[in-house]
Amino acid sequence: KQEVTQIPAALSVPEGENLVLNCSFTDSAIYNLQWFRQDPGKGLTSLLLIQSSQREQTSGRLNASLDKSSGRSTLYIAASQPGDSATYLCAVLMDSNYQLIWGAGTKLIIKP
């Protein structure tokens, strides 16, 4: 059974720092991996989608990498801002049934 783990569960850093969020998964038979952002009391917003054949995707200050063979993905946030404060979730889409399996998220706080 696929398990997705996100470490750390919470992270607090000063504004301006570059940071890395981690996501690991136990079954490498994935179709793609997605990173989402969730703000309190709101829905989820898709940030980046990496197909299993890709190594990374970039959007603005965000860069996500995927190492399928080792079961790891990272989300790199450059020059963090207070507006980046949110919970970041990763999810893998399984090859077998095209269902998303979710990590529990990393709660990120950027201090002004």
Add this chain to the structure above:
Amino acid sequence: DAGITQSPRYKITETGRQVTLMCHQTWSHSYMFWYRQDLGHGLRLIYYSAAADITDKGEVPDGYVVSRSKTENFPLTLESATRSQTSVYFCASSLDGMNTEAFFGQGTRLTVV
């Protein structure tokens, strides 16, 4: 407005009552999903639909019923609500379910008392 909307945003109901959560999307996406989000469990898939009149179970379908008579609507019904179904429910849609990103509604916070 284009997008995906859920209603109601908040709902309190009593144990044993039937309650329906609504989801509407304006993109004509083929795939629609219902998730529940609970502390300690993350998001878990309840049901999904690949097209109108095609639905399938997810990880935690017991106690829930779905239908999809029209592409744009995907209601979720709790036939006889239990306290364990207190949760935040999210509806989502995607164009093809695989290669494209998923878009989420704002969520419905359901409390069963």
